[in-house]
Amino acid sequence: LFIIVVSNMVGAYYYDRFDLTQDKRYTLNENSIKFVKENVKDKITFTIYLTGEIPAELKRIEREIEEKLADLRAHNSLIHYEFVDPYSFEDEAERNNFMYQLQEQKFKFSKLFYDEDGGEKFKYLFTAAKVTYLDKEMPLQFFHYPVIYQNFDLRGLSEFVVNNLEFQFIDIMRKIIQKEKPRIGVLTGHGEANDDQLFIIRNALSDFYA
Secondary structure: OHHHHHHHHHHHHOOOOOOOOOOOOOOOOHHHHHHHHHHOOOOEEEEEOOOOOOOHHHHHHHHHHHHHHHHHHOOOOOEEEEEOOHHHOOOHHHHHHHHHHHHHOOOOEEEEEEEEOOEEEEEEEEOEEEEEEOOEEEEEEOOOOOEEOOOOOHHHHHHHHHHHHHHHHHHHHHHHHOOOOOOOOOOOOOOOOOHHHHHHHHHHHOOOOO
C-alpha cells in the first residue's frame, strides 16, 4: 500500500513517457522542447473537442493528443489542456447551441456516418481544438473531411494525424504567441516570380510575416 501511495504521489508531480520505437516517433524533438521552455511565458490552454463516443481509430488520435500535450507540459507547466465532448450536454437545445457557437468560431466539423440498430446514422465530429493565450484565441484543426463514410480509411487517417501532432502544436503556439509580425518586402524588376507565384509565397508566409 505504501509503495502504491508513493508511486501515485510521484506520478502527480512527474510525467515521463517511455519511447521503445526504433525511430523514436513518440519522443519530442529537441527544438520543440527548447521552444516551449523559452517562449511560453503565460498560460496557454488547449480545449479539444475530438472526444466522446467515437470510433477506435479516432480514439487513438484523442489518446495521442493527450499524451503529446502531457509531454509538452512536462517541459513547461504553463501548458494546459482539457477535453470537451459537444455531445455531453443532455439538453438538446443547449447542445445544439454549443455546436452552433463552435461553427461561428470557425471550427470545422465532419459528418460521421455509422451503423446503429440496423440503420445508418450520423453525428457531428468536431476535429479541432481551441487554443487560448492571454486575450487571443485560435482554432487548431487536426484534420477535416466534410463527410466520413463507414468505408473511410480511419486507420490511415489516424496514422497521418498522429505523426503530425507535434508539428501542429508547435506551429499553433508559435502563431498565437507572436506579438507582432515582422514585415518583409519583395524586390521587383529582377526576373522575380510572376503574380500567381508571388501570391502563393505571400499566402504561405502570412501566418508569420506582414
